Amino acid sequence: MSLVATLICNPANPALDSTVVDGALAVLPSPGKPQWLFDEVAIDIPFEKPLEDHNQVHAIEARLREARGDLPIDIVVQPIIARRKRLFLADMDSTMIGQECIDELADFAGLKAHVAAITERAMRGEVEFASALRERVALLKGLPVSVVDEVLAKRITLTPGGREVVMTMRAHGAYTCLISGGFTLFTNAIAAKIGFQENRANELVVHDGKFTGEVREPILGRETKLATLIELTESFELDEIDTLVVGDGANDLGMIQQAGLGVAYHAKPAVSAAAAARIDYGDLTALLYAQGYRREEFVS
Secondary structure (H helix, E strand, O other): OEEEEEEEEOOOOOOOOHHHHHHHHHHOOOEOOOEEEEOOOEEEEEEEOOOOOOHHHHHHHHHHHHHHOOOOEEEEEEEOOOOOOOEEEEOHHHHHEOOOHHHHHHHOOOOHHHHHHHHHHHHOOOOOHHHHHHHHHHOOOOOEOOHHHHHHHHOOOEOOOHHHHHHHHHHOOOEEEEEEEEEHHHHHHHHHHHOOOEEEEEOEEEEOOEEEEEEOOOOOOHHHHHHHHHHHHHHOOOOHHHEEEEEOOHHHHHHHHHOOEEEEEOOOHHHHHHOOEEEOOOOOOHHHHOOOOOHHHOOO
16 A cells, blocks of 8 residues: 655744654655655655554554654654545634634633633533533623624634645635534634635524524534535545545544544644544644645645
8 A cells, every 4th residue: 555654844843854754764664755845844755555454554653753752743644545635624713713712702701711611621522512512602691792803803813824725725626614613703704714615603692782692503513513524525426535624622523533634633632542643733734735735836
C-alpha cells in the first residue's frame, strides 16, 4: 500500500529541517523521496507498507512522534490515494474560530465562568450535549439579541488558515459546510466571512428583541453532525474516502470517525485519541498540507 507521512509545523513557528527529515526517513519502511510543500513548514514523505490493519498506521505515527521528540511538529499518516477531499465539514467554536460563542454571550449576563465550565465538560464528553446546551441557553434569558453583533465585532477571531482551507478546496471542486452545535446567529456571519457554501446550527428563540432562554428543537448535536456528513456524502455521490472533517469536541467525534480523513484540531484529549489524525501545533492550513497541497496552490 502506498502511504504518505506529512510533517507539518505552524507557519508562525517553523521547525522542520534536514535533521528532522532524516530522523523520519530512518523510521519509515521503504521511504521515497521527500517533497517539500512549504520550506521548513510542511513536507511529504511517501513510503510503502503492506498493511493488514489500521493499527499499523498508528504504530508508524508513534515511531515518527518519538523521532520528532518535543519539537512542535504535527504528523499525519494516510493512504496517498484520494488525498484531496471533495467534501469538507468543519466545526465552528474553537475550530474555525478561537472562541466558544455561548461563553461570550454569557459574559454579558455576568455568567461566563459558570457557562464556560459547563461548555468545557460538554466538549470533553463528560455531560450530555443537548441537556448541557439547554442549561446554558436558559441562562441567557432576557439578554438583548443585539449583543450578538457586539460579540461578533469585538470578541470573535477567525482561526488562522481557515479561509485558505475553504477557498482552496472550493477552487478544486470541493463542497464546504460549517456545522455547529452553536447558533445560526453566529454561523451565518462566520460562514460568510470564511467562504463556506452552507452552514447549519441551532436556532436561539427570540421574542421582542430578547432571548427567551430557549433553543429550537431538535438540537443539533453529535448525531445530527454525523447525519449531515452522511447526507451530503450521498447527495454529491461521493465515497467516504472523499470527505474531510475537522473539530475539537466530543460532539464532533461521530463525524470525525466517519470521515475519510477525520482531524482533531487542538482538541480535547478523548477526541485526539480517537481521531485518525490530530493537529496539535499547526494552524488550519495544516488541513491543506495533509491533502498534499503546496503553499503556492493556496487560494484566499
